[in-house]
Amino acid sequence: MLCRAAAESQRSIFPIVYRRLLSGRRHSRPIDSLTTSIRPFPEYSPKKPSIHDADLVRSVVTALKQRRLEPASEVLGHFATGFRPDHLIWSLPNLRSDPDLALALLDWFRSCRGPVPAEALAIGAHLSVVSADLSGARRLLRDGLLSYRNFVGRVIYTYKYWSSTPAVYDLLFRAIVDINRLDEARALFRHLVTYGIIVSSDSCNALLARLTLDHLQSTFAEFQELGLRWDSKSHNILIHSLCCAGKTQEAHEVLLGMKGNADASPDVITFSTLIQGYCNEGELPRAMELFEEMSNKGLAANAFTYNSIITLLCKDGKLVDADRMFVEMLHRGVAPDRAIYTTLINGYSKIGNLNAVYRLVEEMKKSQLVPDAMTYTSVIYGLARSGKMAEANKMLQEMINRGWNPDEVTYTALIDGYGKEGKIKDAFYLHNEMLRAGYVPNVVTYTALADGLCKHGEVEAANELLHEVSGKGLELNEFTYNSLIYGLCKVGNIEQAVQIMVDMEAAGLRPDAYPYTTLMDAYCKSGNMDQAHNLLREMLDRGIQPTIVTFNVLMNGFCTAGLLEDGRRLLEWMVKKSIMPNTTTYNSLMKQYSMEKNMKTVTEIYKEMCSGGIMPDENTYNILITGHSKARNMKEACYFHCEMVSKGFSLRATSYNAYIKGLVRKKKFTEARGLFKEMRSRGFVSDRDIYNIFIDINYNEQNVEMTLELCDEAMQKCFQESEL
DNA sequence: TTAGGGTTAG
Known part of the structure; x- marks a missing residue:
């Protein structure tokens, strides 16, 4: 008893805990400058017990206080039947100095008498806060909120006597937010202001994070008006919400407003969130400006920041730039994580660079990063897009074996792969x-x-x-x-x-440009260039920005219609208007000039393309090699073939045919034979005259076996071809 | 209670 009395006197104003709860401005604070408008908290005045009731209460309290190690149920068991909710309320003031005992009494009441009254739950929450049992307080508050309509009123009513701290209101506010009664949370904030209490920004942030943009903005303004100083995190939530709604400019203004705000200076998350906003809009230059600005401010970009930019670059197919960014990130000591790897894997999957995909997966595993469902889905997507369905299925199996379930995205990537291959079943x-x-x-x-x-x-x-x-x-x-x-x-x-x-x-x-381009392509292919032109005009009139594909469709239309002058004029116009032509644009022109045996112009266009920094692709080399071979420029054909091989590109069947014929014409039989062998090993069908050439050569060399094999093959393949 | 990665069209 003596010990308890000593403890009681020490705890009467709960000095240590109170100080801890108030420190660091993490909790609600009383308003001290607005004393005139503040109303006092209500006095606690429970109704008085009768003498008989008071006796019962005294007995229960004494039994509890004398308890040592026994459970409460043991010492209180025989009081259970007559102990009503009122008795519980009357008991609590006698246990004010010993929150543990008070809480044990609540538990006991709940277990043998049923629901604890609202007032007792509120008192329990105050006592828990005071004894720094925050999770216990949270439980009681939640229980009270879910069970009683005016529970908030009970917490306020009991607050003054039970000498809780403003921190209890943070917990109450958070509990209301957690059960998603957001209007009620806002009402509580306003109500507490009248008592001079301001809920902490930390707790208000929990509310902000759940509000829709409209409510978020009005709450932000209103609470600020009522005296709350929002912190960096609050501003970040607002910026994020604005970015998600596509209001990136407005979000940027919020960031600008943070400058000079001592309570909320922009941090890495602020910048990264806005960078992500600009990236989502495809605004790379703005994103890069901010990236620069944050590093000038001494804020180091992290994996989130880099990932937003790398994601945008990958989306635009700019894998060289994405990789450059990735390398820069490594140089700056930022460790790549699973998300960064997944972004890059997905980017390379999109452009069909499976070697890079496999390299990244290996790299990732070496760094002890475990691929997850998203990583696997990206790899499966890459394989399926490249038509490697057997490998995609193998990867799916590996994914499942590693404990990741394929979801709708994974299935869709595979379905798309089968669809593209025509395997509809x-x-x-x-x-x-x-x-x-x-x-x-x-x-x-x-x-x-x-x-x-x-x-x-x-x-x-x-x-x-x-x-x-x-x-x-x-x-x-x-x-x-x-x-x-x-x-x-x-x-x-x-x-x-x-x-x-x-x-x-x-x-x-x-x-947008997609359906217009599709229709323009159809008109071009049906020889209706006028209609294609009309559609371009309609697009421009409607403010729909044509893409490079739109121009390539037109270019292809001009070229296949033999309107090469129009094609060249289009190219000139594009360059003048700073619409960057790409490899496909040049390929269309080169192909048509090549078909018209004008290799001089093809070479001119090729040089123009290279000097413009546009890299030839597999198609370019095939056009050049076929064209030069047919024009008997075998030196040029050989040169481009070497270059093509060194870049990992391959010849198509038509290019093999033209190239081999050209080589034979120049009596370069060894090279021709090598290419013929390579062509057959890749499953391509040669022209009938090429078969004839090699049948003759083998016959003259008395290579009977090979002669017969080629005859057989030629009969089979060339006849089938001609029958088709 | 604040920021990032995976699926569809020319």
Whole structure:
């Protein structure tokens, strides 16, 4: 008893805990400058017990205080039947100095008498806070909030007598936010201001993070008006929400407003969030400016910051720049993590560089980073996009073996791969598997399926499928409509394709450069250059920015129609307008000039392209080698062939045929024979006259076995070809 | 209670 009395006197104002709870401005604080408008907290005045009740209360309290190691149920057991909620309330003031005992009494009451009254829960929360049992306080507050309508009123009513600290209001506020009663949290903030209490910014941040942008902005302004000083984290939440809503400029203004705000200086997260916002909008220059600015301020970019920029570069197919950024990150000592690797793997997957994908996976494993479902999905996506379905399935198996479940994104990547290959049955089989696994195919899945059908001429089936799923409530998007437009164009139904673009607008989707380019391509391919031009004009009138693909479609149209002068004029115009032509643009022109046997102009264009810093691709080399071979410029053909091989590119069947014939013409039999062998080993079919040449050569060399083998092969392949 | 990575169209 003596010990308890001593403890009671020491704890009467709870000095240590109180000081700790108030330190560091992490908790609610009383307003001390607005004393005139502050109202006092209510006095605690429970009704008085009768003499009989007071006796019972005294007995219970004494039993509890005399308890040593026995459980409360043992010393209180025989009081259970007559002990009412009022007795509990009356007991608590006698246990004020010993929160542990008071809380034990609450537990005991709950276990044998049922729900603890609101007032007792509030008192329990105050006592828990005072004894620094914050999780205990949180539990009691949550219990109170979920069980009683005016529980907040009980907490306020008991606050003064039970000498809690303003920290209890942080916990109460947080508990209200946790159970998602956000309006009530805001009301509590306002109400507490009238008592001179301001909930901490830390707790208010929990609310901000759950609010929609509108409410977030109004709350931000209102609470500030009421005296809250928002911190960096609060501003970061606001900036993030603005960026998610596409209001990046407004978000940037928030960052500018933080300068000179002592409570909220911009930190790495502030900058990284805004950089991410600009990256999402494709605004690389703005993102890089901020990147520069943050490092000038001494804020070191981290893996998040780098990842946003690398993601944008990968999205734009700028893998060289993405890799440069990655190397810079390593030089600056920022350790790459799983997300960075996944971003890069996905970027290389998109452009079909599987060697890089495998290299990164290995690198990642060496760094002890475990690939997760997203990493595996990116690898599977890369393999499926490159048509390597067997390897994609192997990877899927590895993923499952490592404990990662494929989800709708993984399934969709595979479905798309099968669709692109025309293996529609396999695609639908996976779709069914996906349903069996409990995943709901989304619009991306159905677009992949429809696109597979469209690409292989089954536009009617695609239309039926989409009709069915949209009838079930699935909203089609721009991608879906464009697949259909492409499918209709492919089967020559441009009229209906145009109608689909009208339907698309009626469905509230604004056509962008994609459907226009698809339709322009169809008109170009049907020789209707005027209509293609009209569409370009319509696009420009509507403020729709054509892309390089749009111009390439036009270029290809001019070239295949033999309108080479128009093609060259388009190229000049593009350069003048700073629309950067790419390899495809030049390839179209070179191909047509080459077909017209004008290798002089082809060489001119090639030089122009290289001096403009545009790298030749596999297609370029095939055009150059075929053209030069046919023009009997074998020196040039050999030169480009060497260069092509050194870059890891390969010849196509038509290029092999032209090149081999050219070599034979120049009597370079060894080289020709080597290429013929290589061509056959790659499964290509040679022209009949090439077979004849090598049949003759082998016959003259008395190589009977080879002669017969080639005769056989020529009969089989060339006859099949000609029959087709 | 604040920031990043994976699926569809020309």
